[in-house]
Amino acid sequence: xxxxxxxxxxxxxxxxxxxxxxxxxxxxxxxxxxxxxxxxxxxxxxxxxxxxxxxxxxxxxxxxxxxxxxxxxxxxxxxxxxxxxxxxxxxxxxxxxxxxxxxxxxxxxxxxxx
Amino acid sequence: xxxxxxxxxxxxxxxxxxxxxxxxxxxxxxxxxxxxxxxxxxxxxxxxxxxxxxxxxxxxxxxxxxxxxxxxxxxxxxxxxxxxxxxxxxxxxxxxxxxxxxxxxxxxxxxx
Numbered sequence: 001x002x003x004x005x006x007x008x009x010x011x012x013x014x015x016x017x018x019x020x021x022x023x024x025x026x027x028x029x030x031x032x033x034x035x036x037x038x039x040x041x042x043x044x045x046x047x048x049x050x051x052x053x054x055x056x057x058x059x060x061x062x063x064x065x066x067x068x069x070x071x072x073x074x075x076x077x078x079x080x081x082x083x084x085x086x087x088x089x090x091x092x093x094x095x096x097x098x099x100x101x102x103x104x105x106x107x108x109x110x111x112x113x114x
Numbered sequence: 115x116x117x118x119x120x121x122x123x124x125x126x127x128x129x130x131x132x133x134x135x136x137x138x139x140x141x142x143x144x145x146x147x148x149x150x151x152x153x154x155x156x157x158x159x160x161x162x163x164x165x166x167x168x169x170x171x172x173x174x175x176x177x178x179x180x181x182x183x184x185x186x187x188x189x190x191x192x193x194x195x196x197x198x199x200x201x202x203x204x205x206x207x208x209x210x211x212x213x214x215x216x217x218x219x220x221x222x223x224x225x226x
Contacts, residue, residue, distance in 0.1 A: 009154070032214075034214050036217075041219040041220045042204070042217040042218060042219045042220060043204075043215075043217050044217075045214055045215075048214055088156070088157070090157075101147070101159070101162065102214075102215065104149075104156045104157040105156055106154060106155060106156035107156055
């Protein structure tokens with residue numbers, strides 16, 4: 001059974017702090033790992049990682065994948081209150097699936113306080 | 115603009131009633147998915163469909179039903195057989211030519 005484990009499950013930091021969110025996975029047929037940000041409702045896409053060791057970066061957010069150790073990290077520098085959200089990690093495709101299904105972790109709830 | 119529309123945003127249901135959640139996309143995506151999200155549980159797959167008139171059960175299909183009569187539409191019915199239906203429901207779609215999902219804004223269902 002495919003598994004995605006995120007840690008920590010929740011995190012409270014002050015504005016300006018740097019945070020690292022973790023995602024480890026065990027899947028049979030890995031092709032890519034995705035990060036989403038969910039503030040209130042619809043998760044929004046952040047990054048897709050397919051190659052090991054190549055950092056993806058967007059502003060203060062960056063992510064990297066280690067396919068040998070089966071994990072990824074999402075870094076957020078100089079956090080702002082607008083970064084408060086649940087961050088979801090997902091891996092695909094799902095074992096035995098005909099389409100490109102994703103297996104999701106439980107998410108990390110990040111709270112940034114002023 | 116292309117996207118996925120879920121309706122209603124909030125839904126209240128009395129115990130024993132069936133309710134249908136709507137999901138419509140104009141992205142011309144082939145695959146569509148229904149997920150349930152509970153606090154601390156992440157997203158769990160209910161049903162998915164890769165093509166019109168075909169769909170498969172996910173991990174927690176009991177008490178739910180779907181149809182896929184049109185490419186654009188993938189409604190989810192929560193039946194009275196679902197023991198604990200209060201949750202946040204997310205619909206997603208995926209293009210055959212690119213990875214990753216596009217999500218709708220979700221429907222929060224509360225059983226009263």
